[in-house]
Amino acid sequence: MLRSSKKQATGPRTFLARFNPLLFLLLLLYCISFFKWGPHRVTITIAQETGRHFDRLLAEYPLPTGLEYVFADPDAPGTVQFFAMEAAVNPASCSSRLSKITIRTWAARTRNILEQTPGNNKVLSLDEICLPETVWVPEPEGIHESADKSRLLSPLKNIFLSIDMAAPEQLLSWFAEIQEINEDPITWIYAVGDIMPDRSVDEILLSGPDGLSLVFGNTLPLLKNADFLIGNLEAAATAYDSRFQKSYQFKIKPEALGRLAESGFDYLMLSNNHTYDFNLQGFIDTLSNMKLHGLNFSGAGMNLKEAMTPYCTVVNNTRLNIISFGAYPSEVPLAQLKAAKDRPGVLWDDNGLEALQRMSSPDTFDIAVVHAGIEYADVPDASIRNLYQKCIDAGADLVLGSHPHVLQGLEVYREKLIAYSLGNFIFPGMEGWPNATDSMILQIGIYNGRIVAVKPVFTRLEGTRAMLANNQNLSARDRFYRLCADLSRR
Numbered sequence: 111m112l113r114s115s116k117k118q119a120t121g122p123r124t125f126l127a128r129f130n131p132l133l134f135l136l137l138l139l140y141c142i143s144f145f146k147w148g149p150h151r152v153t154i155t156i157a158q159e160t161g162r163h164f165d166r167l168l169a170e171y172p173l174p175t176g177l178e179y180v181f182a183d184p185d186a187p188g189t190v191q192f193f194a195m196e197a198a199v200n201p202a203s204c205s206s207r208l209s210k211i212t213i214r215t216w217a218a219r220t221r222n223i224l225e226q227t228p229g230n231n232k233v234l235s236l237d238e239i240c241l242p243e244t245v246w247v248p249e250p251e252g253i254h255e256s257a258d259k260s261r262l263l264s265p266l267k268n269i270f271l272s273i274d275m276a277a278p279e280q281l282l283s284w285f286a287e288i289q290e291i292n293e294d295p296i297t298w299i300y301a302v303g304d305i306m307p308d309r310s311v312d313e314i315l316l317s318g319p320d321g322l323s324l325v326f327g328n329t330l331p332l333l334k335n336a337d338f339l340i341g342n343l344e345a346a347a348t349a350y351d352s353r354f355q356k357s358y359q360f361k362i363k364p365e366a367l368g369r370l371a372e373s374g375f376d377y378l379m380l381s382n383n384h385t386y387d388f389n390l391q392g393f394i395d396t397l398s399n400m401k402l403h404g405l406n407f408s409g410a411g412m413n414l415k416e417a418m419t420p421y422c423t424v425v426n427n428t429r430l431n432i433i434s435f436g437a438y439p440s441e442v443p444l445a446q447l448k449a450a451k452d453r454p455g456v457l458w459d460d461n462g463l464e465a466l467q468r469m470s471s472p473d474t475f476d477i478a479v480v481h482a483g484i485e486y487a488d489v490p491d492a493s494i495r496n497l498y499q500k501c502i503d504a505g506a507d508l509v510l511g512s513h514p515h516v517l518q519g520l521e522v523y524r525e526k527l528i529a530y531s532l533g534n535f536i537f538p539g540m541e542g543w544p545n546a547t548d549s550m551i552l553q554i555g556i557y558n559g560r561i562v563a564v565k566p567v568f569t570r571l572e573g574t575r576a577m578l579a580n581n582q583n584l585s586a587r588d589r590f591y592r593l594c595a596d597l598s599r600r
Contacts, residue, residue, distance in 0.1 A: 171288050174280040297428040297556040299477075300336035301510050302569075303517075303532030303549050305370070305378070306344040309539055311574050312366035322373050325536060327577040329569055332551055333374040338425045340432075340479065341535065342512040343370075343378040346388045348395035356441040359387035364395070367403035377421060379512065381409040381434040381456040382481040386442050394454055409434030409457040409465075409479070410449070417449035417457040418465040422474075428556055429474040435462025437482035437497055438513050459497060463504050470505020475556055478506040483514045483531060486543060489596060490518060490530045502526045508554065508561065516545040517586055519593030520564070527554070527561055533586075538574045547571040548579075548586035566590060 307315060307325075315321045322330055333339055345360035347367050353359045370378070378400065386393050393410075400407055411417035420433040437459040440447055449455035457465065462478070470476040478501040483494050490498070490511075501509045502523050509528040511518070515537070518530035533549035540546035551567040568579040568586040579586055 167288070171284065174284055297426040297475075298335075298337045299340065299425075299430075299508075299554045299556060300333065300338070301340040301529070301532060301552045301554070302333075302535040303342060303512050304344045304515065304534045304537050305341045306360055306384070306534075306537040307362045307366050307370070308345050308360040309574070311536060311538060312362040314574060315366045315369040316363065321369060325575055326373055327572075327575045329551060329567075329576045329578055330373060332567060332578075336374055336376075336553075338376050338423075338430065339374045340377045340477075340510065341370075341375055341379070342382060342479070342481065343380060344382055344384045344537065346385055346392040346396045347399040348388050348392040350388050350392045350395055352389055352391070354387055354389050354442060356387070358384070360384050361388050361392065364399040364403070367399055367405055371404050375405060376423075377406045377432055377479075379409065379434045379479045379481065380407045381436040381462075381479075382512070383436070383438050383440060383442075385410065385456060386447055390446075390454065397454070407434065408432055409436075409462065410455070412454045414449045414451050414453075414455075414457075414461065417455065418461055418468075420465060420469040422469075428559070430477065431469045431471070431474045432477045432479060433457070433462060433465045433469060434479040434481070435459055435465070437462075437480065463500060466501060466506055467504040473559070475507050475559055476505050477508045477510065478504075479510045479512075481511075481513045483511060483518075485513065485515050486546065487514055488516070488518065488545075488593060489600075490514075494530065495521075498528045498530065499523050502528070507559075510552075515540065515543065517548055517550060517590055517593070519590065519595075519597040521594075521597045527564065534571055535569065536574075536576055537571065540571060545585075545589065548589065549576070550586065550590070 311325055314324050317324070326333060345362045347362050347364045349364065350361075380396065380400070385396055388395075394412070397407075397410060397412070406421050406423070408419060408421040409417055411419065418433075420431045422429070422431050424430070435457040444458065447455055448458045449461075459480075459482070462480070466476065466478050480498065480501065482497060483490055494511075498509045498511065507526050509526075510532065511528070511530045512532060514531040515534050516531060517533040521528045521530070529552055532552060534540050534546055535549045535551075537546075547570055549569045549571060551569060553565040553567060554561055555564075566587075568590070569576050570579045570586065571577075
């Protein structure tokens with residue numbers, strides 16, 4: 111909670127008891143001469159990385175005539191802080207002497223902070239955050255030991271400007287003119303990996319009111335908290351029984367799609383290697399049932415034009431465009447699987463990159479959801495990295511990958527984010543495969559069309575249920591940080 115920096119008034123007796131009267135008189139004379147006869151010297155203590163934001167603020171709201179500021183060492187002898195600005199994580203850690211203005215960074219949702227902000231604080235938007243070359247992400251309990259903290263991608267930063275109400279009138283008037291943001295500018299996109307609700311998961315979902323909790327466990331409140339939730343559906347939603355002859359075939363009861371929508375999912379990828387498990391009829395049924403139950407998709411359609419049409423929506427004033435496509439080793443002949451001018455099917459990488467290039471715009475946040483890679487591989491090979499980077503070159507702001515069935519690292523390319531594989535979120539029967547039960551909910555905060563927050567919440571698949579990883583089982587976290595570091599050195 112953002113606390114007021116205003117202090118309780120100190121009575122004269124208490125004050126004089128604490129301070130030598132002569133020193134008090136000298137300080138009083140200094141303050142009187144400062145404000146009455148000389149220019150109002152405003153001493154600023156400010157972290158270097160915060161300085162440009164203060165300069166930008168002054169460009170829009172110049173200090174009153176007669177006031178100036180300098181950068182000063184707060185620990186220097188004789189420094190009197192009439193006005194100060196600093197970066198701080200905990201507002202309670204900021205001390206103030208005399209009148210003080212503080213600019214702070216804060217890791218929290220803006221809307222919540224606005225509801226708790228006292229009248230002498232204002233929230234200003236921060237729109238100059240750039241992704242570093244390497245993504246390191248903090249967790250609730252702190253930063254992983256091996257993370258290079260100097261290259262940390264900070265969670266959600268906004269500027270919080272506060273003033274002591276005992277400040278000089280000129281400063282109070284200046285502060286009153288500053289316009290704070292009046293709505294939450296952060297759009298939170300959450301993404302999970304593979305969702306395969308066969309092997310009795312669909313029956314559990316449909317078993318009654320507790321079906322969602324039985325499948326999504328303690329991740330359910332998190333899923334529902336997303337502004338927009340993305341996943342990869344690894345099954346056909348059909349009652350059709352004729353299977354395509356391949357290694358594995360998955361299908362679910364169409365009604366289970368409605369339960370997925372209830373759990374918070376807005377968009378499910380269909381351009382994967384299981385949507386066609388029950389042949390063309392099962393594929394067509396899946397498209398129809400997705401629409402029936404209010405789940406959005408792209409990259410699959412009744413013809414190539416439909417498959418190349420992105421899903422477009424507006425979330426919290428953020429315009430999202432999403433396209434999905436595949437580039438995996440397919441057991442179904444591509445002549446059958448790929449969408450064509452007069453044939454239903456999924457979008458493939460050549461047409462997918464073209465669709466991505468067509469949809470991308472400086473005014474939209476553009477997402478490519480790609481099904482590609484080598485199953486159970488720790489790192490993407492050169493061809494996959496090249497493909498995903500091509501997605502960024504074609505205009506994507508974010509690339510979400512799936513198919514390897516295990517977590518792979520994140521990479522920043524041209525200040526955009528690539529998640530190569532988010533693992534198995536719901537996929538029963540994976541216990542025999544190394545790392546195949548570790549996954550995450552990737553939380554991505556978007557402000558002003560740019561990523562300003564990246565936070566993984568690690569999960570673990572326990573049979574047919576997804577659960578948050580606890581402190582005793584953080585193998586996913588340790589492996590993830592190592593893989594991020596490996597990618598940054600390649």
